[in-house]
Amino acid sequence: MAADGPGKAGAGKERMPTKRWMRDEESGDESGGRAQGFVLVAEPDAGRRQAYARALSDMGFTTRATGSGNEALEILLSDDAPDAFVIDVDLPDQSGLQILSQLTRRKLTIPAVIATRGAHQHAFEVMSYPKKTFLAVRDADLIALAVRQILPTRRPAAGKGETDLSAEERARCREIQEMLVVQELPDFPGWESAALYQPCSVVGGDYLDIFPLPNGRVGIVVADVSGHGFPGAMIMVMVRTAFRLIAPALGPRETVVEVNRFVTNDIKKRMFVSAMYAVMDPLTGHLEILNCGQNPPLLVSARSGPQLVKSSGLAMGLNSGSMFEKELKVQAVPVEIGDHLLLYTDGVVEAKNARGEDLGDDTLLEISRRSSTGNAQDMVDSVAEAIVEHRGMAAQSDDITIVAFKRLSFIGSADAPTLLDSLE
Structure with missing residues (x-):
């Protein structure tokens, strides 16, 4: 179900846009086709080789790809050596x-x-190589971002200022982020859904993902990365890829433990990811929630009113051992007919007015209570309007992500294929 339903703002009120999923026309590619550098791709798998080259080309690089270790070394030692190279250790005829x-x-x-x-991360040859980035996840967009980050910043062409180059980099990073945030919400039979994504800058730190799981279930991730720019975008790609690879094979708790272990091994110091992972069964309304330093989801019960679903857990990337596992708790919640489920990042309750006062949990609870008889879009619109009203003339201080679900009716198992198709 698309995220851009009609709003119901009152007369004279500023409207916070409820559709920020698609790329703005003014943030388009400003490179004019100018190559950002020459990159060699040395990868034995033909599919990955093509995907890496395509992602690099989309980011403005010229590329040459090979599946041979001997050919890769020959190119690297030639007079026309690349500005950077992507390499897999397991190359034939000569290893990486x-x-x-x-x-x-x-x-x-x-x-x-x-x-x-x-x-291979701690192999002597890898550790002793002076300028490298090691990525265990073979994701094309992440590879391209890593190349862009590791290369020295290119001087602007004649007549092009430093501010233009910076704008170009921000636009590239914005493209990656918008690929990570779902462009259109899936249409769940028996459910309504609506969402809002509003970054506070060109490159935000929030991300939202919804993906299919076995037995008709759905995985939902709402996350906030501590860093913005290229490092933050790379972490978002890493987390998204890890969840989608790991979640289909493991239970909710084991999935979060494994994703955290992966993130902690690769994330830079002083960076972390606050995330909420939920597994929902649309057939039964059963919901399992794991919270890793993110705001608690809000369940608005048609019978008993709104309540915060509190489930403890450390943010990802801080600890990969027993401390993380000890703090991690699974909260099981039934979503009944007529109930709303609201997931959001801290930019909602921590929205500040000119006096530095937060919107707060109590206000969010009251807004959700007043909007409980409406549909999912009404719920999102009401929260968005409350943020704007509370903020007044103050600038937006953090990214805002909201996604709302409302359960309308029971659905039969025959509807499950339709549900899965909507997520692909």
Whole structure:
């Protein structure tokens, strides 16, 4: 169900846009086709090789791809050496580790993005290579972002100022982020859904994902990355990919533990991800929630009113051991007919007015109580309007993400294929 339903703002009120899923026309590509650098892709798998090259080309790089270790080394040692290269350790005829070793011996420091299994991260050849980024997740968009980050910033062409280049980089990063936030909400039979995504800058730190799981269930992730810009965008890609790879094979708690372990191993120090992971069964309304430092979901019961669903847990990326697992709790919640479920990031309750006062949980609870008889879009619109009214003339201080679901009726198992199709 699309996220851009009609609003019901009162006369004279400023409207917060309820559709920010698609790219704004003014934030388009300003590069004019100018190449950002020459990148070699050395990857044995043909499908990944093509995906990496395509993602790099979309970001403005010229590329050359090979599945041969010998050919890769020949290109790296040639007079027309690339500005950076992407390499898999498991190349035929000459491994990626051997190539890195030879470049190190020759004191060649071409920036490298090493995209391979995590077991190789601490290999001597990898550790001793002077300028590299190691990525265990082979995601094309993340690979392209890693290359963009590791390369020295290119000087602007004649007549182009530094501010224009910065705008170009922000637009590139915005494109990646908008690929991560679902463009249109899935149409669940027997449910309504609506959403709002409003970054406070060109490149925000929030992300929302909804994806299918076995047995007709649905995975929902609402997350907030501590860093913005390229580092934050890379982490968002990493978290999204990890959830989608791990969740279909494991239960909710085991999924979060594994995603956190993966994120903690690769995230930069002083960065973290606050996330809420929910597994919903649309057939029964059964919901399991795991909260990792994110705001508690709000269940608006048609019978008993609104309540915050509190479930403890540490933010991801801070600890991968027993402390994280000890704090992590699963909260099971039944969503009944007529109930609303509201998921949101801290930009909602921490929206500040000119006096620095937060909107707060109590106000959110009261807004949801007044809107409980409306549909999912009414709920989102009411919260958005309350934020604008509370903020007054103060600027938006944080990204805002809201997604609302309302259960309308029971659905039969025959509707499950339709539900899964809507998520693909």
